[in-house]
Amino acid sequence: MRLLIVEDEVHLAEALTQILKKHHYAVDVAHDGREGLDHALSGIYDLVLLDIMLPELDGISVLKALRAEGVPMPVILLTAKGEIDDKISGLDHGADDYVAKPFSTGELLARIRAALRRKGDAIAEDTLRFGDIELNTSTLRLTCKGKELKLILKECGLLELLMTRNTAITSKEQMIEKLWGFDTEVEHNNVEVYVSFLRKKLAFLDASVRINTIRGVGYVLEVTN
Structure with a gap:
């Protein structure tokens, strides 16, 4: 936050x-x-x-x-x-x-x-849930099916933003403003790097949650079967 x-x-x-x-x-x-x-x-x-x-x-x-x-x-x-x-x-x-x-x-x-x-932006124990994943924003821990990983701060902030927006598409500009502030020189490829990191960690946890790219628009979380 x-x-x-x-x-x-x-x-x-x-x-x-x-x-x-x-x-x-x-x-x-x-x-x-x-x-x-x-x-x-x-x-x-x-x-x-x-x-x-x-x-x-x-x-x-x-x-x-x-x-x-x-x-x-x-x-x-x-x-x-x-x-x-x-x-x-x-x-x-x-x-x-x-x-x-x-x-x-x-x-x-x-x-x-x-x-x-x-x-309404936080729930009990600072834990957010989407699909089969849980993110504790205080400890930076991401859990799924009994497996757990600790995220770095920017990864946690990015995933928190996607989870709180639920199924709404989030643009790279929104991510940059939220994570780095509006007065920053951070570029879109910085966002792409952290999205890549998160995708690998979700895959490692065998989560059903995926970060889907909406070409030319942004990213959105989805649950796959």
């Missing part, structure tokens, strides 16, 4: 990025409200950690703009300790939750997991 951090305190943003990457989230960072809003409107993020006190455009204004555009993704506000009015305003304008600074890593991760579950 890809998260967006909108935080003007550079050191805090860097610390959050390292924590989240350690727990297998893909992360992008914006350091002011306008940049954060532009990123958040791209549609590639599963959740936003949004500071309230931001330059250019404050967090509440960013939140209002997102909800006005009909963007439903979860937003967790990062608030100053004791700022009750900010918390109330944020919740009234569509925030899903808030965390008061300073916060513990465990609390933040728990609130992220809870917000994603409410959205």
Whole structure:
């Protein structure tokens, strides 16, 4: 899953990025409200950690703009300790939750997991299922018929994207935006490499699930008999 951090305190943003990457989230960072809003409107993020006190455009204004555009993704506000009015305003304008600074890593991760579950993008124990395969996005483990493999992070992210989209076709552009971010120089052949890796691992597990190429369009999961 890809998260967006909108935080003007550079050191805090860097610390959050390292924590989240350690727990297998893909992360992008914006350091002011306008940049954060532009990123958040791209549609590639599963959740936003949004500071309230931001330059250019404050967090509440960013939140209002997102909800006005009909963007439903979860937003967790990062608030100053004791700022009750900010918390109330944020919740009234569509925030899903808030965390008061300073916060513990465990609390933040728990609130992220809870917000994603409410959205419906995660299920019990962070496990996704499609056909005869199961993918645990926390441990990066792919299982099928009692056999198990550990994926690398990009493989897990790619398979997670395909599984959550179910039978919808996913383009290479969507994969690049989701896995690497929209401001990247990654090319289509990078996607093809990871698709090839996943196909070999699915074959090794003797899974009935295949990654089918829709020429000129993208990829889709299918179950073969």
